[in-house]
Amino acid sequence: MALYADLHRHLGGSVVPRILWRYFKRHNQEMAQRFPKYPAFEEFYTRKRNTLDEYLELHTLVESVQTEQTLPYFIYRLIRGAYIFENLAYLELRYTPYLRTPEHLSQNQRIDEMAKIVQIVGKASQVHEYPIIISQILCMHSRLPYEVNKAIVELAANMGDYVCAIDVAGGDSHYGDRLDEFISLYQYARSLGLKTTGHLYETPQGCYPALLPYLMRIGHGIQIPLKYPELLPEIARSNQCLEVCPTTYLKTGTLEDLSELKVVFDRCFDAGVDIAICTDNAGLHNVRLPFEYENLLTQDVIDFKQLQACQDAAFRHAFAWPHKERPASLLTDLLKDNSPEKMLLSV
Structure with missing residues (x-):
């Protein structure tokens, strides 16, 4: 029974460790030799990092194997797990398409290849046996040039x-020197009618009110309620x-x-x-x-x-959820329509 929505999941961090390890065992001799047994790989892949930048380096490990050929393999298993477990x-899957294109190509060639990646992800996400509504959020990146973003x-x-939307990722501490550039890109996006989100106020170094x-x-x-609660009324408005x-x-x-989140x-x-x-990053975290x-x-x-208020908010703020209500409400109405009393009245 599908009831929940996840609005923030990265394609690169969505692969659970055992599936990634099995892929390496079959297709990557270097990683297979480095981690011949699964427990060692799981410990490496899911352990705590010291900083956000160190943590984000793990994305490059997965991005390197999420290619035009392998994306359907990873996405099918992602969707199967999301539906069953x-x-x-509803799931919004975000990633930077440029980072899934072949590195040996020129910048312009890689830009041209991005549409193919989006199409592959979109078609691979349509798995009829696991009926989840999935939409993509494309991420600009703090370490990519303006032309690519x-x-x-x-x-x-x-x-x-x-x-359904755009995002900016790559570590919020890296936006500062290019803040005007990212503001102009978001202005451009809004002028094109795009919906927007962005990695912001995640760390104390990534707070940009502009x-x-x-x-x-x-x-x-999270740094807004933790360090800048005076911003909350405007965010609510x-x-x-x-x-x-x-x-x-x-x-x-x-x-x-975790108690700090209270x-x-x-x-x-x-x-x-x-x-x-x-x-x-459900996979990185397991x-x-x-x-x-x-x-x-x-x-x-x-x-x-x-918790229920947060679950309701997820569907209310979902960029591509096509219904006015969340699934639990739709299911309740369906069950009411098929109650024994109504069925007797209809006889």
Whole structure:
């Protein structure tokens, strides 16, 4: 029974460790020799890193094998797990298409190849045996040149059948020197009618208020309630939703303990700011969305009423969810329509 929505999951970090290890065993001799036994690979792949930058280096490991040929393999297994083990009805999958193109090509050739990658991801996401609504968010990247990032925005605008929004990723501490550039790209995106989110206020070094007006959702954003709660009323008025990914902050060293998120949730709820609970990199963490929920509940970060509010917010702020209600409400109405009393009345 699919009931949940995940608004923030990276394609690069979505591959669970055992599937990635099996792929390496079959196709990558160097990695197979380095990790002949699975437990050692799982420990390496999922262990805590000291900084966000160190953590993001793991994405390059997966990006290098997510090619035109292999993407359907990884996406099928991603969707199968999301449907069977996570009860997902809706998933927004984000990634930088340029980083899935062949490195030996020129920049212009790689830009031209990006549309093919988006199409492959889109078609591979249509798995009829696992009926999940999946849409793509294309990520600009802090370490890519302006020309590539602009091409990513234009690609998103031209492939609306597959793409629901744009993002900027690559570590929020790296935006500062190019802030005007990213503002102009977001302005351009909004002028093209694109929906927007962005990795922002994830770390204390990634707080750029000048970018906030251009975002419809805020990727992470936890430093706002933690360090800049005076911004919360305007975020509430702007109907911006925070995409909070609990396990990420432990894995990157941003937070020491999950209990620190209680301030984030409490201040956001008090200010009327919506939060969607997300996984970010479910494979890197080996933690699926229901376990994110459970961890927050069992550690008294949120209560059940707050959890339901976050689940409702996820569907309400979803960029491509086609219904007015979340699946649980639709299912309740369906069950009411097929209740024994109504069936007897119809006889």
